[in-house]
Amino acid sequence: MISIKNLHASVEGKEILKGLNLEVKPGEVHAIMGPNGSGKSTLASVLAGREDYEVTEGEVTFNGKNLIELSAEDRAREGLFLAFQYPIEIPGVSNINFLKTAINEIREYKGLDPIDPKQFLALVKEKQKLVELDGKLANRSVNEGFSGGEKKRNEIFQMAMLEPTLGILDETDSGLDIDALRIVANGVNKLRSPERSFIVVTHYQRLLDYIVPDYVHVLYNGRIVKTGPKELALELEEKGYDWIKSDAQNAAV
Amino acid sequence: MNVMTENKLTERILSGSEAKLVSLAGNASARKNALDEFRRMGVPTKRHEDYKYINPEGLFRLGEFMAKANVVRPVTSHDVEEMTIAPGAAKVVIVNGIFIPELSKLDRLPAGVTVKSIADAVVSDAIAKKYHSTIANDSSDAFIAWNTAMNESGVFIHIAKGATCNIPVHVVHIASNEAASTFHPRNLIVAEVDSSLNVIESFDSIGPVKTLTNVVTEVMVHKGAKLNHYRIQTEGDAAHQMNTTCVVAESGSNYCTYTFSFGGAWVRNNLNISFTQEHTESHLYGLYVTNGNRVVDNHTIVDHAIPNCMSNELYKGVVDGKSTAVFNGKIFVRRDAQKTNAYQTNRNILLSDDATVNTKPQLEIYADDVKCSHGTSTGRLDEDAMFYLRARGVGEASARKMLVRAFAEEVVNNVPDEAIKAYLDNRLNHLMS
Secondary structure (H helix, E strand, C coil): CEEEEEEEEEECCEEEEEEEEEEECCCCEEEEECCCCCCHHHHHHHHHCCCCEEEEEEEEEECCEEHHHCCHHHHHHCCEEEECCCCCCEEEEEHHHHHHHHHHHHHHHCCCCCCCHHHHHHHHHHHHHHCCCCHHHHHCEECCCCCHHHHHHHHHHHHHHHCCCEEEEECCCCCCCHHHHHHHHHHHHHHCECCEEEEEECCCCHHHHHCCCCEEEEEECCEEEEEECCHHHHHHHHHCCHHHHHHHHHHHC | CHHHHHHHHHHHHHHHHHHHHCCCCCCHHHHHHHHHHHHHHCCCCCCCHHHCCCCHHHHHHCCCCCCCCCCECCCCHHHHHHCCCCCCCEEEEEECCEECCCCCECCCCCCCEEEEEHHHHHHHCHHHHHHCCCCCCHHHCHHHHHHHHHCCCCEEEEECCCCECCCCEEEEEEECECCCEEECCEEEEEECCCCEEEEEEEEEECCCCCEEEEEEEEEEECCCCEEEEEEEECCCCCEEEEEEEEEEECCCCEEEEEEEECCCCEEEEEEEEEECCCCCEEEEEEEEEECCCCEEEEEEEEEECCCCCEEEEEEEEEECCCCEEEEEEEEEECCCCCCCEEEEEEEEEECCCCCEEEEEEEEEECCCCCEEEEEEEEECCCHHHHHHHHCCCCCHHHHHHHHHHHHHHHHHCCCCCHHHHHHHHHHHHHHHC
């Protein structure tokens, strides 16, 4: 699915990712945890193609393609989806029209005809239910005036509409109360399939109670310093990150 | 040295104008007085505060617009049809500043609405006589004085007390000439007490010849009247326009103005609104979309001379290529104008490194119990929004178009007439594809 080798990336000349390796196979869910400033969100942004980030070394292969060379839109068209930590409000751009354009541009990229309008509306109806998104919200401007929880649900709704092969959730749990968290996680779980993988970036173990990962990685200082089964998340919740930090520092020495 | 040149330029225009003046009908002494005012003020230059960003002197220095021969390039009914904005509207066609009854379509106007050539109206109509040249002041601007001296025709629109005009009156201004020339259409709109009227003024040009349309429109909005006044400028690359609209609004009236500048090489809009009675309301909306080497300049003045009035202004611009956009919004709140509400916003998106925006909100407030605000911004498209859209698979060009459309749509959404709105949406689609 995606293979990240020795990835180095900087923003404004400052190196954030310092040789990151990660291999995700179809159907797997990988959680990326780590203390503040370790590079979690940078990883998500770099994979999605945000231009502020410069990849200085390493390679990322996504479904056989060199991801780094693709524009942000082509990455999405190849099946990568980033659920934003802070979804942007875009006044005046209708959620539905924007999604229709996105779907049709993705279809065009794949050599398919535009989606049938009726089929599109049926899809909207179906996917809204997945995250219990109010029909009114789907028709409003993108995220405008949405609550924090609604914005996150809208992210998952969009993911459901675009049907990516790799979903990257960037701190999707931040700012969510427990009910909203459950709804969002349920939405994600319903999208799990043997062909679809997820990278779940999170600060807290809480989300992983709902979206159970196959692997948990600890990102620290721009590298993955520890990988374990889902129980690792519980251990981190209990013991914090300090023991990881000192282990990593000892290893570096 | 400079003064000499300026005077020479003014004299050159004057000599051309004086030669023509003798052939014009109407009140000769009024024309001569106006030309004297023009001589006194001279062609505005860069040193003139109100014209410093667009320098009309520069236009004239090129020697354009001076042709003596006014040879109309024929306009057909098909041409006029192509300029339709709201199907079903009454149409007044003004070619090169002259009212053309054969091309106009006025048979569907309801009772209480009078539309006729202003040249006739100032002779035969008591109301036209009463207001003509009283709202736009010759001594306030050289272009008004020039228009007063030189205008040959234009339209007088009158709606009677309590009348409602259920179809818009569309004034189709067309510049179409075989040689470079200047035209001076003069319009007067009078909305009587409690009347309701929609007026569209569109500006188009046909052909490659350079033209300058120096149009002056006077508007009288009586008590309780409701007037929506649209200005839709879609001229070609050879057309230049100096547009002055002066409005006096009385108590309880609501004058809404919508200015869409989508075309023309050089467009200057002076929009002056005076409140002369309490509880008057006015909304000013503007959208300019510029590219190439075009220049679009909107100067607005809202004069709150008396208490308890409300004005709200929203102008937005999408500025691309090497074009220049200017916005200057003056709001005067005079000493006695307590309880004034006056709001103004100007926002611009720059789509290119070579485009220029000069924006200047200018609030002069002499009363102390008022609510006034202004805001202005000029910037690029929001990078975060661009990334968000692209990260969903929307290509860069489509994402840009989506955001620009959304930005412009805020102005279009304030248009109450669905047909006009549809026309504008369609026009924007063409402009942005």
